[in-house]
Amino acid sequence: MADDGRRALGVEEEFHLIDLRTRRLTPRAPELLELLPHDVYVEELQRCVIESNSAVHRGLDELRADLTRSRATLSAAAAELGMGVAAAGTVPLAVPTELQVTETPRYRRMLADYQLLAREQLICGTQVHVDVVDRDEAVQVSKRVAAYVPIILALSVSSPFWSDGADTGYASVRTLVWQRWPTTGISAHVDTADEYDAAIHDLISTGVISDPGMVYFDVRPSAKVDTLELRVCDSCPSVDTIALIAGLFRAMVVREAASIAAGEPGVVSHPTLERAALWRAARSGLEGDLVDVVTATPRPAAEIVRSLVADLRPQLEQLGDWETVYRLSEQAIHDGSSASRQRRMLRRRGRLNDVVDLVIAETAGRVVAPAVADSDPGLLHGYQPWTQPGEPKTYDEAVTADGRVQGPYREIVAATAELGPVELRKRQSLVEREQSIDGVTFRISGHDRAQVFPLDVVPRVLNAAEWQTISSGVAQRALALNAFLRDVYGEQRIVADGVIPIEVLDRAPGFRSVGSAPAWAAVRAHVCGVDLVSTEPGRFLVLEDNLRVPSGVSYAIANRRLMTQFFPEIPRPEGLLDVSEAVGMLADTLAAAAPPACVGVPACAVLTSGWDDSAYFEHKMLADGAGIPLLLTSDLLVHDGIVYRVDGEHRERIDVVYARIDEEMLMSSVGADGNTLRSGLTQAMRKGTLAFANSLGNGVGDDKAVYAFVPAMIEYYLGETPGIAQVPTWLCAERSQRDYVLDHLDELVVKPIDGFGGIGITIGPHATEDELAARRRELISLPERYIAQEVLNISTHPTFDGSGLYPHHVDLRVFVHLRSGPDGVTAHPVPAALTRVAPAGSLIVNSSRGGGGKDTWIVSR
Template sequence: MTAELTLGAEEELHLIDRRSGKLAARAPQILSRLPGESYSAELQRTTVETNTDVVRTLDELRSELLRLRRGVIAAAEAEGVGIAAVGTAPRSALADFELTGTGRYARMQEQYRLLVDEQLICGLQVHVGVRDRDLAVDIMQRISRRLPVLLALSTSSPYWNEQDTGYASIRSIIWQRWPSAGATGPLASAAEYDALLGDLISSGVIADAKMAYFDVRPSAHAPTLELRVCDGCPLVDDAILIAGLFRAAVRAAELDIEAGRPYVHEAVPVHRAAMWQAARGGLSGRLVDGGEHPRPVPAADAVRALVAELRPQLEELGDFEQVRELATTVLARGSSADRQRSAFAERGRLDDVVDLVIRETHGPAGGEVPGAPVLPRYRTRAGDEAVGPGSIPRPAYREVLERFRGMPESRVDDLRAARDRWATGHGLTYPAGGSARPLEIDLLPRILSGHEWTRLEAGLVQRARALERFLEDVYGEQRVIADGVLSADRVFGASGWREEGLRIPTGTVRAPIIGFDLVRNEFGAWRVLGDTAQAPSGAAVALAARDALDAVLPELPRPAGLLAPDGVLPLLHQTLAAGAKPGALALLSPGPSSASWYEHRRLAEGAHLLLVHPDELEVDEDLEVRSRSTGEPIGALYLRLDTDLLDLVDEKGRPLGERLLAAAAAGRVFLANAPGAGLADDKALYRAVPQLIRYYLDEHPLLESVPTYRTQDTDERLAVLERAGELVTKPVDGHGGAGVLIGPFASAAAVATRRADIAANPERWVAQEVVQLSSLPTFWGARLEPRHVDLRVFVHVRGTAEGDCVLAPLALTRVAPHGSLVVHAAPGGTVKDTWIVADGGAAGGSGD
């Protein structure tokens, strides 16, 4: 070997108060107890930096990092302080910044202002010995394509300012704001590098050579090449993996230089894009592949490809077996960012994340040995709600999955048969090939924690209030149009607009029951995918899923605080009664021919509503609505029709719908989910809901929507036609997954046909960005496999004031078919019982 190829590292460590979980500005006190040759101050007083001795092997580097950490831990203990080797401390806030008292740092703060104050970040720097600076400058450019993988492996900063940033490494995004950060561009020699640095200093933009914050740089004080892109790594073994790969990459570049192999410089904007992509998704996302014309690839594939590519150099250095094992381990357990988000998802507490990063930083190099049972054959994926990295069940699911682990196939078959008998016996079937098939209810439930449900409740109640105010306004004063929030053509041209909605009396609640479809992405964030105000279905199926699981698997451990879904039935009765005129409460159904007949029967029976067909109603001369069979007056009709109300006729062909609308207009009957409520369902108006929340409530939307394009807009249509193979396209009036095309999973012919359809009738379509849906273990035969899921929930509306909207205590989880990304409610789909744990309940417990 020509190069030295020695190893060294600098670790920046956050100091965290063990009681509050906040950053602790006690670096001076702690450093006073530590030797200056190995420990030093940083820009902020909440950080200590360690500097290892020069070593030659990965094992020696591991020992050095552990030794230096132990020193800080011991010195900090007297201060009640722990350390965390992460890019950002989970509870960090800008107010925590305290400058280290030196003239150099004070000058930096004076010059860079907020840029300095936001530097509550910590990184890992790795040094590899290189024989001369000319060689170092050549090598640092040749290895730039490999840096995004190293950043992805280190990602440990999803939280900043006490919130999830959406990035796996917000530290690197903050770091890139320095004027001297990033790539240098092509340089032919060390002299050119020094000249570049001199120009930056003479410009007055940076003060000295120490502020050369490039991704990789020749060290200012040692014969080494320094890697600077990585977050701090709480597990020492992750740092060792990065050091091993970096050294091998340096060696590979050196061999290329010696062999005279040419190198094509990577364009700086492409490099910046690749680094941003790594910061955004880490190991759970996609990385740019680093080819001549870069393309996104799964991060795990990029890691494996790098290890394979560097295998000759890793073997030469004696590191291959260790690096391969460490890479396999980190891909199985996920990055620190993944683990932090998993810790937060359990209870919604940043304190749990703080405890995790301190525990890992203080602990053994490879982390704690997992004690939970492992599902070795389960295909783990980013975003799985029940099974985490390493095929380890998440805490809320451990007891439930333990009941199924190792269960004989014959027992699973017996349970599935019992479930099907239950569904058939209770009429929960759908037509298929001339016969009736039972609805498939998966044996493994979904579990929603109390903190998640509380967060969803706040966002959905807010959304329901805004939608009801919109319906009241748009069929009344139409201020939203007069004020320019929505154009008239956008409202009156929408598929859900109904002129007859103008006849409903002012002050009537138009959508007492609103359904919302939600999805969770691979980072655990919830998105509202759609709103259904005309005839939201699924509540009775959610009730049936609970009944079926209780009947078939009563021994499955239920968590403490589990909400009873049948609370929706009295809530439905109360909601209808709040708007009813004198008389009975009734549900109007087309009858047994309806695909939702089971639901109509179940809701009517449980909520004590009359279940009536069109032929069973009459409207007398005084516009009183009565039951034909009993003569009883009806004060509220919950409309669950398959057609528009005005299309409804009785058995003699008389316009029953018109008469019912006249009765409602005269104030004789309350029509729940009245004509025109479906305006809120229109997918072209869906993207305006955040605007409506701000307009009507003067609030910031608490739940995000999925980015949506209106193809009726010329510019957006052109963009959609160009990207149809990357987007989800769907009809504005579609339901149940009908007409949905997921571009990345569709054939070229299907995408071409959709482009033609959009071009011919742009007003009929919308497009949305693809959301990488979360998944849950679902039985495929006797085997569990990850399937994509969504969630339907219901808000009951009695008005638009605070307290008038209530989230029903049940939810329906719908499961995508085997091998599909499309989740829909079409007959034949699979559903899951959804266990909602009240806030404060013990998910994973054994409550009844």
């Protein structure tokens, strides 16, 4: 019989086994089990999972110490074999074909009977056992605690990613996978152990399950001993979370057992509502609302957790657990769920490997990120602008070297701090949910699927003077580059006059013969994207130019809408420019791009490679906003030098195509008639019946070697001094410059001339010896493929990382439209700029490398 004052409890934990070299699941449990005590560690269905069983304890602190020791033993043994141990519902890297079901008769039978369910059982859970007087009490208590089970699940959620690396949108996808088994979910609503056993007997009689061990209710009486089992939880990286859940569950059992003995009714809730509450907990965890099953209303998770802890205070004090459970519950609310921490790590670093490393480290009890005290009024506890040893102090745009928030950021940071980390995390979760619904996604390099494009809560402010410098400087640059493109595909005066060596063009991969097709075009770079960085107050440098398919303006528009919707407390300055004007500007720019043979209002279209394009969201938003069709190459038909849009039997002439597709993919694609588009599109451009925005062949203007000559272009074509400086650049194709780069390789950034998305970059001061050696060999054998630049100490900006504000490097993509009219070619800066945020500790700021973005506030006065 259980002692109501100190009912004993124990825990079973399941752990994923990770290959530390690949960060993938590895089926080596039998090998690891040979090194471990067989009475504590046992096999599971999948050979990439090991289960550990704690001893039975009456004290919560003793249980926590036992779990800590058990994890330490397991982690140490795994490390000897090159493995890590991860306590999480799922881990994001696995190759299912490499995994194996454990070779026992029972597990082989389960594989044969349940097929996909067994093969995809790449999940881990935690079970808590609490003593009961007898199985009748267990059955009655299980019904009465069902209303509170979703709260427990919300505390444990740790499975936001599936094994293919995709963000599922759920805090606990393990719950969804687990509920596919036929006997999971809410327990049978019966009143006695005999009725419960009869229900289980009937289940076994159906042949759907083979034994009582396959009853996986969220709360169930044990089939072997007098305990009540809580089975709903994900495995938890944090031992503190397990201790908190065990303490709460035991207190619930004590309370409900006492109420039963006193003849008092329990909470009455409908199973349908309980299931809905469980789904909501799996969806949002601690970062959203949970369902209050008593009132059938949504309430903030933090509020519901605090209410449960307060309601259980008499039992927790009786058990001696009050202070521990209260402290751990507040810590859990402050830190957020493991699912939230994993997503934050992906935003910070942009790599799933780092997510796996985070879970392994937390499982082993190592602190990965410093906690920020709620008492800090500005969430700037320990805020230090990011600087490498020996480098000059990094310029932070919002916080001075002595920690003072300056200028317009004083009110912004104050409003952010007023919301607090818990509310900010909740709002961020709501933002990501909205982004997922709207498709505001981008594909991070190396990922098969697109992820949401994270929005940071602290906007970036550009004052009127800064915007005047930026907008006029990038407009000047766009005009010069457009003149260069017209010239280089025509007379090549700039080459004849010795401003640019012909070798630079010969080596430029983006210099294509198709570029000469629209010889009539006054504008070739209709939509220009210019990437800038700041290195000191008011000083911006051009990092690179984007004249092919510059993306990002729709993300700037979406960021403004999301900030307005979810963070209305952050005060907006007067004179804030309206980002939504960008869509109307695009419609005007495309109309102005009409080819010579166009009669009347030009018919325009946006061309995309399809929904799996990393920026498909932008393609669709721009097409819808501009009121023009979004087409695939298979929708195009070229006949007699004229391009048509084909829709069933209907044909409609197209005059202007805004091409958001790789040039080579476009030209090699098959049109509606089954023929390759290359010759037909080229003919249409030559005849002046079709205009591409941006023109094909513009990649030569994006070339990193050509970039070095843009200041000379501005002087040559415009007769002006550059309004914005750019980064000093060495052309490795030139022997003397290459030799300088080789001598200073550990001090410079080396980039491929045709690179994009931060791919192929070596940052000398941060590179390993092996990386430098490999780059040295490439510079010696293929120097013409690379340029080198100084390492810039680019500015940082306060970025919310889940618990406080930390400095992350930022850049700025500014957009300029060029149009041809009576006054010649004119430049029109777009009042929507995209601030991109680098992962923590990284100097590479690019959407495809992770990090995210900020709402950029351009102030006109």
